[in-house]
Amino acid sequence: MKSFSDSNAKINLVDVGLDFRSYENRRPSLKAALLGALKLGAKESNAKQVFRALDGVHLSFSPGDRVGIVGRNGAGKSSLLRVIAGIYRPSHGSVELEGFVVPLFQVGLGFQPELTGEENVEQAGALFGISREEMLKRADAIFEFAELEKFRQTPVKYYSRGMGMRLAFTSVTSIQPEILLLDEVFGGGDQGFREKAVGRMEELIERTPIVITVSHSMNILRRIANRILWLEGGKVIMDGPVDEVIEAYEKGFEA
Amino acid sequence: MANSSLVIVQNFLRQDLALKYRRSVLGFVWSLLNPILMLSAMTVAFSFLFSRDTGPGGFALHLFACLLPWQCLTACIGQGSKALISGEKILLQVAIPIWIFPMRRALFAITEYTLSLLALAIIVWFVGFRPSWSLLILPLSVLCLFGFGYGIAAISSVLVVYYRDTEHLISVILKAWFYVTPVLLPFTAIPENLLPYFKLNPAYYLLQMFDSPITLSELPPVETIVLAVVISSVAALAGSLVVARYKDEIVFRL
Secondary structure, three states, X not given: OOOXXXXXXXXXXXXXXXXEEEEOOOOOOHHHHHHHHOOOOOOXXXXXXXXXXXXXXXXXXXXXXXXXXEOOOOOOHXXXXXHHHXXXXXXXXXXXXXXXXXXXXXXXXXXXXXXXXXXXXXXXXXXXXXXXXXXXXXXXXXXXXXXXXXHOOOEHHHOOXXXXXXXXXXXXXXXXXXXXXXXXXXXXXOHHHHHHHHHHHHHHHHHOOEEEEEOOOHHXXXXXXXXXXXXXXXXXXXXXXXXXXXXXXXXXXXX | OHHHHHXXXXXXXXXXXXXXXXXXXXXXHHXXXXXXXXXXXXXXXXXXXXXXXXXXXXXXXXXXXXXXXXXXXXXXXXXXXXXXXXXXXXXXXXXXXXXXXXXXXXXXXXXXXXXXXXXXXXXXXXXXXXXXXXXXXXXXXXXXXXXXXXXXXXXXXXXXXXXXXXXHHHHHHHHHHHHOXXXXXXXXXXXXXXXXXHOOOHHHHHHHHHHHHHHHOOOOOHHHHHHHHHHHHHHHHXXXXXXXXXXXXXXXXX
């Protein structure tokens, strides 16, 4: 593996906690709130439940770390990635981070259907602070890899689902991060493309100082990770070498 | 970080403009024709009502001076209020500052206004418009419009995330607001006894910043200049404060 001695990338999480407040009333209305305040109408229930998605998480990551995160659904895996990405601000504790972060999550990039493929590639770059000129330089390679050269000027609304996924995946993976966050994204699109995509992803991981991956696939994690975190109920249960943690995690399922 | 925010804003603005002008065959020409046709129709319809009370430029000039910035303002607020909820996918994917979303709408509205203003300037030559030095205040007028538009867009975009019905409320308010603002009614035709009430409306000052130099070829009253600057600064500041207060919570409420 490449050594990343020249990289300053680092992540320190100190006692990080994240609370989600889920409100009983998902669609509160201003009308009801105002009438409630004036005591004219029935006061809307504003009861909320606090759900602790992350609890007392102490972690640090340094260059060379290829971290896999395992845990059941709702264990806090995706929340942890979003806290590291700066999307969720932790309710407790602090995150210290250095390095250019690129998150690759399943929600998609908010591709605009009316815009052409090329314009959406520009937008994908812009969201990470990459200028239009720079992104246009990469566009040839992006469209070639995504096998969409003919559709570069076609609005994305005419793309099939697979085409859109191919373009989104290829655009984001054309950006070289210092910290790469992956949430169950390991290639996309149809079968033939998936193999190419996995190769591209592995190359990107190879070049990236810190990689953190959430996956349910132990095969993928065994292949790319050198450290596994096991999360349960928002807490880190185990943090160690790949085989050791995966073995314990899988035993935990049998029990 | 500041630099990458700039890249995002530029990108959004360029794409919003590209989209707007691509959607029709006539493109940019249509976006000029649209206000011209509307102004012509309204001039014919309303000039009978207000013929005696307008400045030397007549009713058409007043409409031109006030209707376009009014539409800019309603676009800022109407589009701006939806800015955050329509940015949901992006906000859940990348950590970018939320002010970018209302800013995008406000910049788009202002850019559209400026473009149509420049092109229409040629046309209004024919309805008796002659440039005067007082036009030099227009950049300040546009800045005030922008500051106010951004401030209100920022506040309403946050409010809509918490109370979704605000979106409909805002469109109703905008309609009512139109009738209490001298958009159709020439400034000179406002009845004396109602003037104090008109002056409670912030849009009165913002629009007079356009009306005086364009319709009357004179600078707006000092009171108007001062209040327009104050009102728009306060709105922009309030919008920024609301954004700063809710920036970390918004993403949990989308």
